[in-house]
Amino acid sequence: MGTTTELDEAHLSRLELPLYSVGAMLWPVESDSEITKAGDELDDEQKDLKSGIKLHPNFSLIQERLYFKRKLAIPSKSQWIPKLIWEFHDTPSSGHSRAYRTYCLMASNFYWKGMMGAIQKYVAACLVCQKHKYEAQSPAGLLQPLPIPKQIWEDVAFDFITGLPRSYGVDCILVVVDRLSKFGHFIPLRHPYTAKSVAEIFTKEVVKLHGIPRTLVSDRDSQI
Numbered sequence: 769m770g771t772t773t774e775l776d777e778a779h780l781s782r783l784e785l786p787l788y789s790v791g792a793m794l795w796p797v798e799s800d801s802e803i804t805k806a807g808d809e810l811d812d813e814q815k816d817l818k819s820g821i822k823l824h825p826n827f828s829l830i831q832e833r834l835y836f837k838r839k840l841a842i843p844s845k846s847q848w849i850p851k852l853i854w855e856f857h858d859t860p861s862s863g864h865s866r867a868y869r870t871y872c873l874m875a876s877n878f879y880w881k882g883m884m885g886a887i888q889k890y891v892a893a894c895l896v897c898q899k900h901k902y903e904a905q906s907p908a909g910l911l912q913p914l915p916i917p918k919q920i921w922e923d924v925a926f927d928f929i930t931g932l933p934r935s936y937g938v939d940c941i942l943v944v945v946d947r948l949s950k951f952g953h954f955i956p957l958r959h960p961y962t963a964k965s966v967a968e969i970f971t972k973e974v975v976k977l978h979g980i981p982r983t984l985v986s987d988r989d990s991q992i
Contacts, residue, residue, distance in 0.1 A: 770964060796826055809909050826976040827841065836879040837879070838850065838903040839875070839876070839877060840877065840878050840879070841878075841879050841880065842878055842879065842880040843880065844880045844882050844886075849880065849886060849978070850890070852872070852874065852878060853874070853886070853887055853890045856870050856873045856874045857870045857887075857890065857891060857894065858894070858896070864894065864896055864897050864900075864901070866891065867884075867887050867888040867891040867892075870887050870891060871883065871884050871887045874887065889968075914947070914985065916945075916948070917947050917948040918948075919948065919951075920949045920951070920978075921946050921948075921978035921979065921981060922928045922948070922981060922982045922983075923947045923948065923981060923982060923983045923985070924944060924945065924946055924974070924981040924983070924984055924985070925944075925945050925947055925984075925986070926942065926944045926945070926970075926984065926985075926986055927943050927986065927987060927989075928940055928941070928942055928943070928957070928989065929941040929943060931961075937958050938956040938957065939956050939957075939958060939959055940956075940957045940958070940959060940961070941954050941955065941956055941957065942954075942955040942956075942957050942966065942969065942970070943955075944970065944973075944974050946978075947985070949969055953973055953974055954968055955970075955973050957969070
């Protein structure tokens with residue numbers, strides 16, 4: 769895909785649509801050169817396409833405009849970038865969306881190097897977002913360290929290692945560690961396991977040797 773003669777009329781109109789209307793913003797054809805003008809960042813791609821050299825398969829040249837995967841390619845230093853981000857973020861139809869949604873809206877029309885970073889920086893500095901956006905969750909408290917055990921096998925931590933290659937019918941390991949001595953038991957398990965089966969094997973392999981622990985620490989696995 770290199771010149772307009774290689775494209776059917778319907779395909780060309782789809783490619784040109786973002787140039788004339790994006791959101792509530794309209795601009796004339798002559799503004800395209802202003803959007804894409806900023807230094808020589810994309811000169812190599814443009815020159816190669818004009819000379820018929822296909823070193824940049826993702827780029828195409830249509831009516832003297834450079835496209836990247838059917839999106840208008842813009843130099844990263846273009847003075848139009850803040851205006852375009854404003855259109856996709858600040859206007860009533862955009863609704864001051866977060867950075868990722870703003871990026872998704874823009875990425876369907878435009879491309880430039882460092883696009884996501886530029887949008888994140890713009891949204892982070894948006895005064896309206898800073899004033900009116902808020903976290904819906906309660907602020908997280910400070911991490912509380914676990915108290916140091918005073919006796920071995922009084923406080924125990926355990927977790928599961930899963931996704932292992934099956935061997936002798938076993939494909940996961942129950943790891944039980946004493947929090948004071950760091951001594952551990954590695955108990956083979958097979959899927960599917962339940963809270964009942966884990967409790968039974970824990971009693972058989974750990975409790976019978978060390979007694980019932982005072983506390984158990986886990987990551988609140990759904991099986992437990």
